[in-house]
Amino acid sequence: MTLPALLAMTIALALLAGGAMAHGDKKHLLGKVLLIKADSLVVETKDGKTVEVKLSSSTIFLKDEKPAQLADLAIGDRVVVHTATKGLDLIAAEVHFSTPPAPKPPKD
Amino acid sequence: MRMRQRILVILVLMTAAAAAWTARQILHDGVSARATPTRLEIAAARQVRHLAIPAGARATVNPVPASAEALREGMLHFADHCAACHGNDGNGETDYGRGMFPKPPDMCLGRTQELSDGELFWIIENGVRFTGMPAFSEPGEQEESWKLVRFIRHLPAIRAEEILEMRRGNPKTAEERAEEQEEEKFLRGENPLEKSPGSGHHHH
Numbered sequence: 001m002t003l004p005a006l007l008a009m010t011i012a013l014a015l016l017a018g019g020a021m022a023h024g025d026k027k028h029l030l031g032k033v034l035l036i037k038a039d040s041l042v043v044e045t046k047d048g049k050t051v052e053v054k055l056s057s058s059t060i061f062l063k064d065e066k067p068a069q070l071a072d073l074a075i076g077d078r079v080v081v082h083t084a085t086k087g088l089d090l091i092a093a094e095v096h097f098s099t100p101p102a103p104k105p106p107k108d
Numbered sequence: 109m110r111m112r113q114r115i116l117v118i119l120v121l122m123t124a125a126a127a128a129w130t131a132r133q134i135l136h137d138g139v140s141a142r143a144t145p146t147r148l149e150i151a152a153a154r155q156v157r158h159l160a161i162p163a164g165a166r167a168t169v170n171p172v173p174a175s176a177e178a179l180r181e182g183m184l185h186f187a188d189h190c191a192a193c194h195g196n197d198g199n200g201e202t203d204y205g206r207g208m209f210p211k212p213p214d215m216c217l218g219r220t221q222e223l224s225d226g227e228l229f230w231i232i233e234n235g236v237r238f239t240g241m242p243a244f245s246e247p248g249e250q251e252e253s254w255k256l257v258r259f260i261r262h263l264p265a266i267r268a269e270e271i272l273e274m275r276r277g278n279p280k281t282a283e284e285r286a287e288e289q290e291e292e293k294f295l296r297g298e299n300p301l302e303k304s305p306g307s308g309h310h311h312h
Binding site for chain 1: 147295
């Protein structure tokens with residue numbers, strides 16, 4: 001194998017490795033808020049599991065897509081949490097939330 | 109004569125040790141981009157970059173006056189072209205950024221903010237060899253790069269509303285757009301909690 005061919009193969013392999021990394025370890029959690037702590041949220045996901053997500057100083061809170069704060073979040077709110085994994089912890093990058101719609105009146 | 113021979117032997121041994129160390133590093137890490145550059149590599153690369161930027165370019169003053177419009181244009185341009193690696197907030201904590209060697213810098217910090225406007229412009233226009241930073245120079249589009257410089261200066265004070273606007277300007281795959289729509293429906297209460305399958309799902 002010639003040196004240019006070897007170099008080209010090495011570069012191609014390096015590019016392929018970069019593409020695989022791009023998939024990353026991000027998750028979007030959809031559910032409702034079960035518990036609010038100063039540094040974490042507990043979310044009941046759509047399939048009934050409970051997941052704790054750590055909050056950080058750079059976590060962004062958005063209520064109805066407008067900037068909000070942790071204090072605006074209430075138990076029972078619907079949330080979509082964009083997370084990244086750090087060690088064994090799930091860290092919240094963005095917490096999107098909305099107040100659950102009012103229950104429909106019973107039909108006669 | 110003996111002294112010269114001793115010096116020669118020492119030089120040969122030092123060269124062999126350096127070659128062995130380099131070979132060990134290559135064999136150990138291969139060509140993986142997952143590694144983090146050593147302090148020596150970082151310092152050497154920064155010095156080389158500094159020397160590579162012509163003094164005249166370093167001293168160039170941003171010809172685009174500071175204005176809300178220029179800042180916004182720079183921000184949307186950044187969201188479309190730069191954020192995939194640098195992140196909307198410029199901290200480099202992105203899937204692509206984490207997979208690069210060297211990693212993109214946190215642009216809010218001094219090592220980027222201490223560069224002159226001219227240096228930032230030069231880097232945008234010419235890229236940096238042996239890194240993931242491409243050259244974006246296009247004839248007649250220098251003003252766009254200067255607006256990016258305006259935005260990079262603003263990064264340490266970026267607000268949540270701006271991040272939101274940038275997110276709308278980030279390139280998205282069809283899968284990401286579909287996922288975003290599903291999440292919006294869920295937040296509006298159109299997608300009942302009980303009926304949807306699965307919980308958290310992978311972003312990609």
